[in-house]
Amino acid sequence: MKVVCVGAHIFDVLGRPVAEIPPGQGRLALEEIRVTAAGTAGGTAVDLAKLGAEVVSIGAIGDDTAGRVLRLLLAEHGVDERLAVKPGRATPSTILPIRPNGERPSLHASGAMDALTADDIDWQLVAEADVLHIGGPDALGDFAVAVLPKLLRFAREHGVVTTMDLLRSSVQPELVEALRPCWEHTQYLLPNDDQIRAITRTEDLRLAAEKMRAHGVGTVLVTRGGAGSLVVGEALAEEIPAFRIPVVDTTGCGDGYTAGFIVGLGHGWDLLSAARLGTAASALVAQGLGSDAGIVDLALTLRFWSERQAELGGSTPPESRLASDPAGLRRN
Numbered sequence: 260m261k262v263v264c265v266g267a268h269i270f271d272v273l274g275r276p277v278a279e280i281p282p283g284q285g286r287l288a289l290e291e292i293r294v295t296a297a298g299t300a301g302g303t304a305v306d307l308a309k310l311g312a313e314v315v316s317i318g319a320i321g322d323d324t325a326g327r328v329l330r331l332l333l334a335e336h337g338v339d340e341r342l343a344v345k346p347g348r349a350t351p352s353t354i355l356p357i358r359p360n361g362e363r364p365s366l367h368a369s370g371a372m373d374a375l376t377a378d379d380i381d382w383q384l385v386a387e388a389d390v391l392h393i394g395g396p397d398a399l400g401d402f403a404v405a406v407l408p409k410l411l412r413f414a415r416e417h418g419v420v421t422t423m424d425l426l427r428s429s430v431q432p433e434l435v436e437a438l439r440p441c442w443e444h445t446q447y448l449l450p451n452d453d454q455i456r457a458i459t460r461t462e463d464l465r466l467a468a469e470k471m472r473a474h475g476v477g478t479v480l481v482t483r484g485g486a487g488s489l490v491v492g493e494a495l496a497e498e499i500p501a502f503r504i505p506v507v508d509t510t511g512c513g514d515g516y517t518a519g520f521i522v523g524l525g526h527g528w529d530l531l532s533a534a535r536l537g538t539a540a541s542a543l544v545a546q547g548l549g550s551d552a553g554i555v556d557l558a559l560t561l562r563f564w565s566e567r568q569a570e571l572g573g574s575t576p577p578e579s580r581l582a583s584d585p586a587g588l589r590r591n
């Protein structure tokens with residue numbers, strides 16, 4: 260299956276464990292430090308490639324070393340990156356001191372993230388894709404308002420499945436209005452619990468998801484960290500528990516979930532099975548440092564799920580239809 264990811268690509272520098280930043284010019288010895296390709300588009304792209312999808316990734320970076328390393332990281336994972344270099348801007352970057360319990364405070368400079376334009380998109384590639392994934396419309400500035408509605412409509416007109424995730428933890432309710440023309444073309448929205456509560460100003464997650472469906476979104480998959488996820492669609496509201504795992508770092512869990520979900524859809528699976536593959540992929544991500552940690556490939560992700568199916572109420576991976584035949588997906 261072919262997936263085009265559009266949106267946030269971030270150069271992440273992560274270290275662990277950081278119980279607290281030393282005072283003054285104090286020094287703290289860490290067990291490990293890593294750099295990764297992350298962001299709701301870039302991190303998802305890497306996970307998708309690991310799970311066997313053919314991935315093109317589009318976003319905006321700066322003309323700097325971090326940008327060149329980010330491209331290298333994507334290419335090393337087999338992602339066909341088409342990142343647009345914006346002269347005079349910096350590559351979106353984050354420093355993440357990971358706490359001993361896996362929590363991820365972030366120190367972020369968004370740089371060129373909002374500099375993406377319609378000309379940076381290869382529309383023909385989108386037309387030929389099975390899935391268009393939008394990562395972080397809340398961080399894309401004008402692009403989200405001026406281009407995204409057209410891009411999503413264009414994708415749907417070409418039979419391309421559309422998915423979307425949000426980036427910022429501090430997302431505002433105004434986003435619902437700003438992206439109003441996007442919602443009806445968004446088949447699957449995958450926010451986390453904080454994000455959907457914030458944009459809908461609604462505490463109850465099922466109600467919040469129904470509000471987004473009323474705006475035109477097809478199915479809403481709310482991720483809830485260690486509490487799992489909630490899938491709300493047509494005549495459907497189902498909770499999926501998370502696997503009980505030793506957490507190292509939850510950076511990129513949402514991206515892992517999205518990638519697993521998309522690959523499940525690509526195999527022609529039902530919604531809940533696809534969401535369970537997302538759950539398995541994200542559980543692997545949480546067990547290593549960095550958003551690209553944990554997932555090796557599809558076979559090992561399926562094995563992890565199968566071995567621990569009891570934790571998902573005994574649900575097992577369905578028989579795969581032809582993974583490389585996307586016809587079933589495009590008919591959705």
Ligand SMILES: Nc1ncnc2c1ncn2[C@@H]1O[C@H](COP(=O)(O)OP(=O)(O)O)[C@@H](O)[C@H]1O
Nearest residue numbers: 451482483484485487488501512513516538541
């Ligand atoms: N502590 C955890 N233990 C097990 N699974 C987790 C944990 N944190 C996240 N996950 C898995 O990752 C998914 C996405 O994580 P979440 O933190 O909700 O997303 P985001 O990274 O977008 O904030 C969850 O639905 C869950 O399946």
Ligand SMILES: [Mg+2]
Nearest residue numbers: 424450451513
């Ligand atoms: Mg997320």
